[in-house]
Amino acid sequence: MTSLIANHLSYAYGKEYVLKDISLELKSGTLTALVGPNGAGKSTLLRLLQGQSLPHQGAIFLDAHPLGINRRQVALMPQRSSINWNFPITVEDLVALGQVNAANKSCCETEASLQRVGLSALAKKRLDSLSGGQQQRALLAKTLAQNATVFLLDEPCAALDPPSRSQFLRIVRQLAEAGLTVVVSSHDWGQALNAYDKVIALDRTVLAFGTPDEVRNKLQSISSMGNHCCG
Amino acid sequence: MALLVGMLCPATGAVLITHRRLLQANLISHAVVPGLVLALFLGIDPALGGVFSGLIGALVAERLALKRNGENEAVTNTVLAGTLGLGVLLIPLLEIRVDLESILFGDLLAVGSIDLIRILLSAIALLLLLKTSYQKLVYLGLDPDGASANGLRISSLRLALGFVTALVIVSSMAAVGVVLVIGLLSTPALFGLYQATSLHSAMIRSAGYGILISFIGFWLAMAFNLSPGPLISCLCLGSLAIQRKV
Numbered sequence: 001m002t003s004l005i006a007n008h009l010s011y012a013y014g015k016e017y018v019l020k021d022i023s024l025e026l027k028s029g030t031l032t033a034l035v036g037p038n039g040a041g042k043s044t045l046l047r048l049l050q051g052q053s054l055p056h057q058g059a060i061f062l063d064a065h066p067l068g069i070n071r072r073q074v075a076l077m078p079q080r081s082s083i084n085w086n087f088p089i090t091v092e093d094l095v096a097l098g099q100v101n102a103a104n105k106s107c108c109e110t111e112a113s114l115q116r117v118g119l120s121a122l123a124k125k126r127l128d129s130l131s132g133g134q135q136q137r138a139l140l141a142k143t144l145a146q147n148a149t150v151f152l153l154d155e156p157c158a159a160l161d162p163p164s165r166s167q168f169l170r171i172v173r174q175l176a177e178a179g180l181t182v183v184v185s186s187h188d189w190g191q192a193l194n195a196y197d198k199v200i201a202l203d204r205t206v207l208a209f210g211t212p213d214e215v216r217n218k219l220q221s222i223s224s225m226g227n228h229c230c231g
Numbered sequence: 232m233a234l235l236v237g238m239l240c241p242a243t244g245a246v247l248i249t250h251r252r253l254l255q256a257n258l259i260s261h262a263v264v265p266g267l268v269l270a271l272f273l274g275i276d277p278a279l280g281g282v283f284s285g286l287i288g289a290l291v292a293e294r295l296a297l298k299r300n301g302e303n304e305a306v307t308n309t310v311l312a313g314t315l316g317l318g319v320l321l322i323p324l325l326e327i328r329v330d331l332e333s334i335l336f337g338d339l340l341a342v343g344s345i346d347l348i349r350i351l352l353s354a355i356a357l358l359l360l361l362k363t364s365y366q367k368l369v370y371l372g373l374d375p376d377g378a379s380a381n382g383l384r385i386s387s388l389r390l391a392l393g394f395v396t397a398l399v400i401v402s403s404m405a406a407v408g409v410v411l412v413i414g415l416l417s418t419p420a421l422f423g424l425y426q427a428t429s430l431h432s433a434m435i436r437s438a439g440y441g442i443l444i445s446f447i448g449f450w451l452a453m454a455f456n457l458s459p460g461p462l463i464s465c466l467c468l469g470s471l472a473i474q475r476k477v
Contacts, residue, residue, distance in 0.1 A: 047380075052379065071382075076377070082374060084373050087369075088424055088427040088429055088432070089428070089429060093429060097370050100381060101383065124428075
């Protein structure tokens with residue numbers, strides 16, 4: 001059982017705190033939504049949980065060990081805007097990049113990751129010839145190829161049409177059912193939150209953390225934050 | 232010499248375009264001038280001085296651009312103009328004789344065996360970079376944030392790419408000049424990148440287009456007794472206009 005625990009995390013840009021006193025426990029086999037308005041600190045929190053940035057206060061543990069030594073067990077799928085989609089690369093070569101710095105490289109990981117996201121048939125296609133939904137699945141496959149146990153997906157459904165969102169969410173649900181820990185961030189939320197096991201409502205600090213119903217009950221003004229979410 | 236320059240510049244250009252570092256390459260091509268002049272004054276190989284000052288210019292621009300987001304282009308162009316201006320000022324201040332025109336725009340008649348050696352050394356440096364870091368270069372060009380998150384040493388890779396770029400620019404100086412080399416770094420690479428399915432295939436295709444453009448350019452330069460640098464630049468513009476059906 002892989003459990004990612006954040007204890008009293010705080011992070012500041014200059015003198016301004018963008019995250020304050022964040023405490024969470026993400027258990028294996030759970031699909032968690034990280035929701036909040038723009039500027040709530042979602043991407044910053046994901047970077048902290050992945051170990052890319054260090055918290056100014058607090059600590060992160062993976063299975064009771066400090067995150068630093070186990071950092072490769074946590075994989076982060078970046079936002080769509082950070083990818084150079086015109087780069088000359090095929091889908092399978094993109095997915096193979098997930099293994100570049102992997103501790104245990106596997107010959108079959110690329111093919112297995114492509115199968116998991118249903119893109120085996122498009123393996124030889126150039127990345128920029130895919131649709132937006134297919135590109136996001138290819139990026140997910142690259143993240144999966146990192147052989148991690150915790151997956152943090154930063155707004156993977158942004159700019160996807162509803163069918164592509166549904167398909168993407170089905171895939172991440174299967175990953176959670178396979179025992180992996182999956183966190184999906186979104187700045188939109190609504191009834192689709194029911195598709196998740198847990199919800200973190202964030203606005204620089206944790207407003208609510210629990211099942212979708214628990215979070216809804218805790219937050220009186222849930223509708224004021226929007227009504228669309230991944231899926 | 233012409234074919235080597237025509238092959239090496241576009242191959243390097245393909246990497247620079249995919250890494251969105253072409254503006255930096257343009258900066259380096261101008262920032263090599265003060266180093267060249269100083270090296271001539273000190274009596275050392277001008278290529279060494281050029282590579283050194285080109286890299287310093289790139290590092291200064293990167294450092295200054297870090298202070299505020301979204302100002303990279305303006306900062307880079309400021310450093311570009313400043314370093315070129317410094318190079319031009321150093322010539323009278325140090326009271327040395329330099330053919331500035333041939334540095335900026337090339338002079339095929341001045342090409343010697345040392346230039347050939349420089350080109351070969353640049354090619355070796357590029358091949359070494361590809362041999363040791365190809366996958367990492369691909370990762371960095373595609374997803375810089377992901378590469379950083381995955382533990383890749385981005386600043387080291389970028390420094391190595393900047394070093395190779397400076398070497399290529401300085402070694403192409405005699406043939407096409409440090410200012411017009413940007414044409415050979417850009418246009419054939421744009422053709423090569425079109426529908427390429429990998430960075431290395433894009434580099435090979437770019438090199439092929441570069442050889443063709445350089446061959447035609449140098450042949451026309453010799454046939455009509457014209458300067459090859461400006462001629463190749465015009466050919467680059469013309470071929471791009473034809474490809475884009477303008």
